[in-house]
């Protein structure tokens with residue numbers, strides 16, 4: 104079975120996505136303000152924070168799925184709205200839900216999910232499904248798969264994606280320990296190839312080079328005002344506990 108060729112990412116622009124002075128308020132509660140950070144090629148940034156602190160909100164804003172914010176977002180130095188086509192064609196976003204159609208098989212799902220973005224052969228799809236532990240399940244309707252296997256179908260896209268930036272919101276939910284380990288290896292390899300990852304997960308990731316954490320907010324319900332989160336502040340740190 105042929106492996107997917109390694110993605111060659113243009114790292115001439117090392118800064119991919121940058122947030123400047125982001126402010127977001129929900130129901131009169133400030134989730135974050137004056138939030139400044141950037142994601143560079145080769146970096147993995149884990150957004151951390153308690154339930155309700157705004158992690159999903161931030162990832163949706165950074166993905167262009169939500170406009171409920173003030174501040175500015177730049178893609179490779181240009182305002183993201185001015186470079187929207189280039190931004191979206193270099194972004195893979197995996198949200199809370201797997202986004203897998205129950206009536207389709209894993210192979211059919213991947214054909215549909217990948218086909219609108221890039222050409223992938225059936226060999227490559229089988230390779231990706233094998234990598235996520237779904238060998239033997241390729242042609243089983245997804246309604247006969249477990250929750251973790253559903254999630255694995257969605258995650259198989261990571262083994263096929265040539266996108267420079269991955270934004271992953273709780274994408275490891277329902278994945279067992281061995282699966283998380285394998286995904287850690289994939290993320291690390293991706294970063295070494297020059298890709299970038301912005302993610303949330305409640306797993307304690309064991310990653311090394313290029314790994315940073317961005318801490319958001321306080322417990323849900325608290326009237327939290329967290330100012331000045333920035334790469335130069337204490338809220339984003341490389342590869343260590345905060």
Ligand SMILES: Nc1ncnc2c1ncn2[C@@H]1O[C@H](COP(=O)(O)OP(=O)(O)OP(=O)(O)O)[C@@H](O)[C@H]1O
Nearest residue numbers: 129130134152153154155156157158159160161323
């Ligand atoms: N569409 C919306 N309209 C109004 N308020 C919202 C909306 N979406 C989220 N919120 C509020 O924003 C807050 C942050 O939600 P968000 O989903 O970003 O948190 P989170 O950090 O991802 O939480 P969790 O860890 O539970 O997934 C929540 O307290 C919620 O009340």
